[in-house]
Amino acid sequence: MSAAPDLVVIGGGIAGASIAYELAASRSVLLLEAEPTLAVHSTARSAATYIPGHGTAPVRALITASGPRFAALAGALCDGGAAPLLTPRPVLWAAFDDAGERALHGLLAERAGEPDAPRPVSTAEALRRCPVLRPGALRGAGLTEVSADVDAMALHQAYVRGLRRRGATVRTGARVTAVRATAGGWRVEVAGSTGVDGAAGAAAFEVADVVDAAGAWADVVATMAEVPPIGLTPLRRTIAVARVPDPARLRVGGGMPLPMVVEAGERFYFKAEGEHLLVSPGDETPAEPGDARPCDLDVATALERAEAVTGLGLRSIRTSWAGLRSFVADRSPVVGSRPEHPGFHFFAGQGGSGIESAPALAALGAAVITGGPVPADIPVAPAVLTPTRFA
Numbered sequence: 001m002s003a004a005p006d007l008v009v010i011g012g013g014i015a016g017a018s019i020a021y022e023l024a025a026s027r028s029v030l031l032l033e034a035e036p037t038l039a040v041h042s043t044a045r046s047a048a049t050y051i052p053g054h055g056t057a058p059v060r061a062l063i064t065a066s067g068p069r070f071a072a073l074a075g076a077l078c079d080g081g082a083a084p085l086l087t088p089r090p091v092l093w094a095a096f097d098d099a100g101e102r103a104l105h106g107l108l109a110e111r112a113g114e115p116d117a118p119r120p121v122s123t124a125e126a127l128r129r130c131p132v133l134r135p136g137a138l139r140g141a142g143l144t145e146v147s148a149d150v151d152a153m154a155l156h157q158a159y160v161r162g163l164r165r166r167g168a169t170v171r172t173g174a175r176v177t178a179v180r181a182t183a184g185g186w187r188v189e190v191a192g193s194t195g196v197d198g199a200a201g202a203a204a205f206e207v208a209d210v211v212d213a214a215g216a217w218a219d220v221v222a223t224m225a226e227v228p229p230i231g232l233t234p235l236r237r238t239i240a241v242a243r244v245p246d247p248a249r250l251r252v253g254g255g256m257p258l259p260m261v262v263e264a265g266e267r268f269y270f271k272a273e274g275e276h277l278l279v280s281p282g283d284e285t286p287a288e289p290g291d292a293r294p295c296d297l298d299v300a301t302a303l304e305r306a307e308a309v310t311g312l313g314l315r316s317i318r319t320s321w322a323g324l325r326s327f328v329a330d331r332s333p334v335v336g337s338r339p340e341h342p343g344f345h346f347f348a349g350q351g352g353s354g355i356e357s358a359p360a361l362a363a364l365g366a367a368v369i370t371g372g373p374v375p376a377d378i379p380v381a382p383a384v385l386t387p388t389r390f391a
Contacts, residue, residue: 005030005169008188008205009347010176010221011213012038014152017159018358019213019347022366024166030205031168032190034175034217039156043355045292045323047239047271047278048152049260050356051091052116053107053144058332058384062357062364064115065378067146069359070155077158085155086148089271092130092259093118095140096309103265104140118142130259132249137309140264147260149271152355159358179210179225185343186210186225209343211369216289216324218348227341230334230387232326232349235284238298240320242306245313247275261309268305276318279306284325292322327351328390335365335385345369346387 005028009020012033020031052064074085095104111117119142126141127133160170171190178189185208214221219229244250250272252258260271263282270279279302285295299320307314326349328334334349347365350357360378367374368382383389 004028005205006207007209007211008032008186008207009211009213010179010188011215011217012170012172013043013213013215014039014156014159014355014358015215015347015350016211016213017156017163018362019211019365019369020168021159021163021166022362023211023369024163024168025366026370027209029163029166029168030207031163031170032174032176032188033170033172036173038160038170038172039153043152043156045239045321046152046352046355047269047280048150048355049089049091049271050086050148050150051144052146053111053114053118054356055351055353056330056332058380059351059353059357060111060114061380062333062360062378063353065360065380066357067116068377069363070150073155073158073162073359077162078154085151085158087151088146088148089257090129090259091118091144091147092121092126092261093142093144093264094126094133094138094261094309095264096137097139100264100267101140104142107264108142116144116146118144129252129256130261131252132258132310132312133261134309134311142264143259150355155355155358176221176224179221179344181225181341181344182206184208209345209369211345211347211365213347215348216326218326218346220289222344222346225341225344227338227344230346230349231328231390232334233328234287234289234324234326236287236292236295236322237280237325237352238283238294238302238320238322239278239280240294240299240302240317241273242277242279242303242314243316243318244275244277245315249312250275250277263305268302270302270306270310277306277312277314279303279314281305287324289324292324294320294322298322325352330389333357333361333385334387335361336368336382336387338387
């Protein structure tokens with residue numbers, strides 16, 4: 001039997017699962033997920049790529065620190081013989097017009113000198129590494145060698161296995177209906193659950209701490225708790241898998257994987273998925289928290305942009321989907337509490353880097369919440385991510 005929880009984590013995606021795992025090392029944790037199953041929104045809908053040198057400065061530091069931690073997690077939490085969490089795949093930052101050239105120059109200049117930063121490459125090398133590109137379309141390129149595809153669901157499942165081994169409890173179908181401050185902490189009320197770990201039905205929990213890891217719903221939870229929101233904006237991102245008439249064009253000689261191609265201004269990207277091509281227009285359309293759906297125009301835009309620079313003959317799609325990437329104004333995560341609302345901790349705003357930065361961000365978040373030291377391998381000061389920075 002698990003001990004009565006003294007900390008509730010709200011949200012069962014990668015954010016909630018990772019922070020719950022880290023906190024369960026020293027606390028009695030209850031993870032609550034409103035949906036019938038875990039990780040059905042952004043976590044399951046991400047292109048899931050580990051790209052050092054990507055995002056704001058704090059995010060880049062977290063991604064770099066997460067690299068060795070992925071390997072450690074795989075060794076500690078993944079079953080023997082399981083596929084690795086990271087599968088190497090270079091990322092080619094490509095410029096196809098004037099705006100792209102300016103974006104590429106800025107990206108390379110800003111990241112210069114950082115660990116695993118993208119390096120400039122000639123168009124000849126870029127075309128050798130990514131022969132699907134039209135030679136006349138490419139005007140400049142940079143390459144991130146140490147990037148990789150992330151098995152997002154394997155990572156999430158590993159975290160869930162790990163937090164259960166540490167004695168934490170998981171309840172799905174557990175929609176939080178109220179969060180109220182009490183004399184000794186917080187009262188969290190739940191409408192009902194499917195009882196993943198043996199409990200079911202409506203319930204209320206008196207705990208010392210609440211961690212708001214609800215993704216696009218993080219401000220909704222904060223408002224419910226009468227805690228000032230952090231100004232989170234969910235942005236819809238569309239992804240489609242396109243049919244490639246000649247799949248042999250997606251294969252590169254020498255056993256090298258075809259790089260993921262990201263337009264330098266992130267106006268679109270694509271990467272091979274077996275014999276097909278995953279494409280996205282890089283859209284960021286403000287949306288309400290909910291079950292995001294792809295827009296046909298965005299799907300068509302993704303195909304048009306990828307086709308224009310490859311000539312692969314992209315005309316139809318096998319499937320498409322959309323997810324929500326949630327950002328605050330400075331596009332860095334929010335971790336910690338406000339002094340006037342002790343015990344209510346934000347763990348939100350990961351944007352499009354929630355999976356690739358999860359190992360380091362969760363370790364940092366647990367240190368902030370428990371009052372412990374930030375691990376030495378994570379060079380990010382908690383003050384950079386605190387919700388009070390917006391004041």
